[in-house]
Amino acid sequence: MDVIELTWWQLALAAVMVVVLAGCTAAMRLGMSRSLLIAALRTVVQLTLIGLVLEALFAAERLVWVALMALAMLLIAGREVMARQKRRLKGGWAFGIGTLSMFLSSFTVTVLTLTVIIGPDPWYRPQYAIPLLGMMLGNTMTGVALALDRLTDTAWQQRAVIENRLMLGQPWQEAIGDIRREAMRSGLMPMINAMTAAGVVSLPGMMTGQILAGTSPALAVKYQILVMFTITLGTGFGTLAAVSAGSRRLFDSRERLRLDRLSAPRK
Amino acid sequence: MSLERLSLDRVAVGELAEVSLAVAPGEVVCLSGASGSGKSRLLRAVADLEPHEGEVWLGKQAQSQVAGHAWRRQVMLVPAESHWWAETVGEHFVNKPEETELVALGFELDALEWQVGRLSTGEKQRLGLLRAVSREPRALLLDEPTANLDDATRDRVENWLTSWIESRGWPTLWVAHNLEQIARVADRHWRVERRRLKEVVDAWT
Numbered sequence: 138m139d140v141i142e143l144t145w146w147q148l149a150l151a152a153v154m155v156v157v158l159a160g161c162t163a164a165m166r167l168g169m170s171r172s173l174l175i176a177a178l179r180t181v182v183q184l185t186l187i188g189l190v191l192e193a194l195f196a197a198e199r200l201v202w203v204a205l206m207a208l209a210m211l212l213i214a215g216r217e218v219m220a221r222q223k224r225r226l227k228g229g230w231a232f233g234i235g236t237l238s239m240f241l242s243s244f245t246v247t248v249l250t251l252t253v254i255i256g257p258d259p260w261y262r263p264q265y266a267i268p269l270l271g272m273m274l275g276n277t278m279t280g281v282a283l284a285l286d287r288l289t290d291t292a293w294q295q296r297a298v299i300e301n302r303l304m305l306g307q308p309w310q311e312a313i314g315d316i317r318r319e320a321m322r323s324g325l326m327p328m329i330n331a332m333t334a335a336g337v338v339s340l341p342g343m344m345t346g347q348i349l350a351g352t353s354p355a356l357a358v359k360y361q362i363l364v365m366f367t368i369t370l371g372t373g374f375g376t377l378a379a380v381s382a383g384s385r386r387l388f389d390s391r392e393r394l395r396l397d398r399l400s401a402p403r404k
Numbered sequence: 405m406s407l408e409r410l411s412l413d414r415v416a417v418g419e420l421a422e423v424s425l426a427v428a429p430g431e432v433v434c435l436s437g438a439s440g441s442g443k444s445r446l447l448r449a450v451a452d453l454e455p456h457e458g459e460v461w462l463g464k465q466a467q468s469q470v471a472g473h474a475w476r477r478q479v480m481l482v483p484a485e486s487h488w489w490a491e492t493v494g495e496h497f498v499n500k501p502e503e504t505e506l507v508a509l510g511f512e513l514d515a516l517e518w519q520v521g522r523l524s525t526g527e528k529q530r531l532g533l534l535r536a537v538s539r540e541p542r543a544l545l546l547d548e549p550t551a552n553l554d555d556a557t558r559d560r561v562e563n564w565l566t567s568w569i570e571s572r573g574w575p576t577l578w579v580a581h582n583l584e585q586i587a588r589v590a591d592r593h594w595r596v597e598r599r600r601l602k603e604v605v606d607a608w609t
Contacts, residue, residue, distance in 0.1 A: 301487040304451060305539060306477025315489065391452055392472030 214278040221282040224399040242375035243273040273371045280372035284324030309388040324376035408463030410575035415458035417449040427575035434586045437596030451481035480541035484548040486532025488520040501538045525552040544576040
């Protein structure tokens with residue numbers, strides 16, 4: 138079964154309806170028609186561009202290009218993790234810790250999944266590698282950003298408690314233990330929720346896409362389960378690495394709490 | 405019983421000029437001075453909670469030679485305002501204190517089961533002292549240990565503290581404002597004046 142071809146004028150029809158929605162919100166003075174239209178426009182431009190890039194990438198099927206693409210995705214994700222934190226570690230540590238933990242977890246799990254489990258030929262076949270890595274990075278990014286933000290913000294708010302625990306002679310791991318656990322929880326919660334609701338409340342996007350593309354639901358389900366597990370692995374190990382490194386960085390070699398290593402929140 | 409001196413060797417932190425000072429076992433040295441003059445920061449430096457210059461010795465052991473938490477377990481700082489993180493008071497204690505200690509500080513015997521949320525400022529201060537002392541340190545750093553207490557309770561806490569310090573032989577640095585209290589508890593008195601810590605030669609003995 139082939140996918141029914143979509144032409145540009147069919148898309149234009151959907152676009153007209155978005156414009157109608159924008160018109161309605163403008164008429165009701167909700168003050169969001171402008172941002173709605175800009176967002177819609179961005180979707181068209183960004184997705185068209187990435188479509189061109191992927192077409193080229195699939196045609197070339199060279200490891201160098203796939204690696205370059207992966208690197209670009211990683212750096213953008215690292216920047217995003219940094220931008221989502223209210224109080225970030227100074228001196229490039231926020232970017233460094235976020236990017237490195239995403240690299241370690243997402244890349245390892247993606248490469249393992251490709252080589253050991255799915256096994257396309259060649260193993261870096263962009264048709265498999267890029268979407269898989271994209272889903273991994275997108276979710277790991279959310280987890281790492283949430284966890285690091287929670288870690289630094291809570292440590293700042295509870296600095297008096299942490300220091301009092303240090304005064305009583307607790308090692309730094311114990312003094313910040315509760316906060317570390319909370320940070321891990323908030324990083325992993327979105328994925329746990331997604332797995333809980335999968336198939337009951339929501340039909341996951343990738344599975345829906347495969348079914349639309351003509352894959353049998355049974356096979357689509359298998360792929361979806363695989364992807365959810367790998368995403369959970371990536372998010373889990375990424376969050377673990379980021380929280381461990383981030384909380385270590387909050388203390389110095391004398392186990393003093395060093396909140397001067399955090400930047401002030403931007404207004 | 406540990407009979408070790410606590411010595412500060414050219415410790416400098418913040419605005420305060422460097423401090424050299426030795427506290428004998430069981431001796432109480434009171435520190436006073438205007439608020440903001442750096443007394444609390446000095447105590448934090450002695451507990452190694454803040455980066456600082458100079459070295460602190462407990463007996464033959466140098467601060468920089470042991471891990472941070474190991475040093476703080478021995479040289480214990482009790483802040484003016486104590487903080488509580490678990491649900492009940494008892495969970496904050498490593499060793500359950502004797503009932504007589506609770507009574508000496510004016511508590512009922514069930515105080516360890518109390519919810520942390522219901523503690524008043526004064527109760528927090530007294531339980532904070534008990535929490536620190538029951539961890540059996542080897543030197544004490546007290547930052548205004550009776551700031552939130554009424555007169556009767558203050559006397560009670562002073563007596564309780566001095567008897568512990570005496571019986572255990574802990575060298576003690578005690579930040580205080582009240583000159584009468586200093587006269588009651590201090591063996592020596594140092595005062596911050598124009599960013600320098602100077603010994604006040606006793607006018608009261």
